[in-house]
Amino acid sequence: MRAGLTVLTLSIIAAPVLAADDPPRFKLLLSAGYQLGTHSFSQTLSFDQYQETATIATAYTADKAPGVDVSVQFNAFKHVGFSAAATLYNRDLNATYNASFPNPLFFDKARLATGSVSGKQKETAGHLNVLVFGKRGVIDLSAWAGISFFKVEADILENVAYSQSYPYDSVTVTSTPQAAVKDSPIGFNLGASGDWRFAKRVGVGIQGRFARAKATFAVPNASPVDVNAGGFQVGAGIRFCF
């Protein structure tokens, strides 16, 4: 995050001194991206069972992931413009659970089960930004900040199904059904890019974006789960100028 802020700050400071030589009115940026960093969250399911409370505590880790970043810039003024972008990252979501199931015959003799499950956390976002742009040598530079509209979908552990038999000292986990939950939080993003045009209307570039929003998932039998979406994303791709 710190690196992203640094890039943005430097870009904003540098922008006014950049020479805007033949700036394009519109620019389309198509980038292959990579979401850096992981994030974790946890969730505890609890429900009444056999006159006691069963609990399933799950710790999730959303991994780094590749993605795509598509952006359109409209350079409305001399050094100021607007952009609209869409990003899509599909993370692996790995989880480990520790479950405690009450004994059907006796109080305080819970059976424990542990295990792991995996799913996906898909983050789709639309970003509306104000940007500043300029040129340094042959490099088009731009920096932006704005509002982000996320749609976050995740596979969350819904239950741990098990079988048991007399004398009920242990349980055998038979399935770990997951619920696809989603939320659409609003957050922010900021970033910068540097592009080199090897032809009048076509070039390549690199970019960095930091986006953040907090999604809240409602899961049956559990308190709502707060999940961070986004993070620091880097990308590189092709640029088209109009």
Add this chain to the structure above:
Amino acid sequence: MAARGPGEAMRERWVRLGCLLLLAAVLPAWAQGQEARIAASDAAQLAPWAARIQQMADAGEIRLTQSHDDPLVPGRRHRRFAQLHAGTPVWGGELVVQTASQGLVSIFGTLYEGIELDTKPTLSAQEADRVARDQAAVPFGREGRPELVVLPVSEGSYALTYKVRVKRSGFDIRLLFIDAKTGAVVEDRDDIKTESAVGVGTGVLGDRKKVSANKSGTQFVAEDKLRPPRIATFDFHGDLNHFFAVEDLFDPDLARDADNKWDDGANVDAHTYAGYTYDYYYRRFGRRGLDNADIAIRGVTHPVNREDIFGYPDSVVFDFYLNAFYAGDGIMVYGEGLPESLTFQGQHWNYVAGALDVVAHELTHGVTDFTSRLIYQNESGALNESFSDMMGTAVEFFFQPAGNGPLQADYLLGEDVVTPGGLRSMAHPAAYGDPDHYSLRKLGPQDNGFVHSNSGIPNQAYYLAIEGGQNRVSGLRVTGVGGANREHIEKAFYRAFTEMLPASANFRAARAATIQAARDLDGALSATETAVTQAWTAVGVN
């Protein structure tokens, strides 16, 4: 078995008068449009119903749905009549009539009267089916087809509904009643009839425990569906005549509770402690119940009422108040204890089922019944009693912390419900007038050769083998295996008493068998064998 006390005839007259008063109370309520429960089984009660049934059948108010001869009592016939309102069945309205050649024998049932309801539905059956499916439910089984019924919804009011049995996700079987006029779901009931349901109960001593019950309709019954055998508890509500009259234990007499929060301590403890005893035998010895083949375990509670004690002869008092007994075939009967104001020989008697060691003791008689069949007389009888005491105590130590208070494990028998002191002591038999040495054994015909007293001798041997110590009479000291190793002694005695002893075994045979069992299990000269050998020697059995 049908003991009749001196006040029996008088009591019967009161019962008859009570029944007439009940009928007098029921009939007006019925006529006012309420639910009337009918239970008629003597001539006075049956007289008004003989003509009434015929009238109702002629008027189309009831319809015969079942009729068959009694397979157990020749000459009897059973018929079921469903109640109708304008040709539509009334849900829950039914008469069950038993007849013999001379006429009616009994009628039981529930009838609803005063129903003023148009039985022409607005919804078709297909539309009701669609409503059911809109409830995320799929019609299930032969009752999945919508059937028009009159549903009693509250006292004196009714609704014309379609009854549909449906299945929701998982195996959630429901009975939906859909208003035949509006399509609204009037009732949505759980309809899995044999669903294990873990409840919570409060025992005789106020302790809280789980109750493995079974959901039956809208109620919960004391029928354990979680353990391998059927463990069921039957509550006779103090009706000793009914208990005497039944030829077996039937489901209508199962102890039951409306919300699965059981508060009848005797029922709770009889039921749960039978389960605990099964668990002990399974976990300790791998034994599957009394017969090692999961024979049903059935307990009987409240065979009498405490307040009726003065109306019974001594035989009933000693059997059904101050006792618990194994009746064979996996059936235990638990005494009611005494009213709080009464004592017997200076001791208060609570519900006998409230003592884990007593329940395990009685069930162990069942184990003996299916194994050595120790003859219940003289030394073999004392061994029979002693083995039940040993296992009763062993179960206590398995489930309860060691100590001297209520719900704590010790070497007293029945101390949780017979206070103070309990019935017997394995550590100090002489303190209860029981012999603790073979030289003091009692001879004579009383109590089948003093089986409940001479059990003190093997009881003392068992105690010394575990805890060690000195026999009061011989002065010999025993090096016990220690409480932490009690499992070894329990297994040695269990093995000897269930696998090795003949029915006519005496104390000397028990000594030899338990020593052999200890050697089999833990090896020659093991601490177990040494403790068992020293213990028998200390109590004078050589």
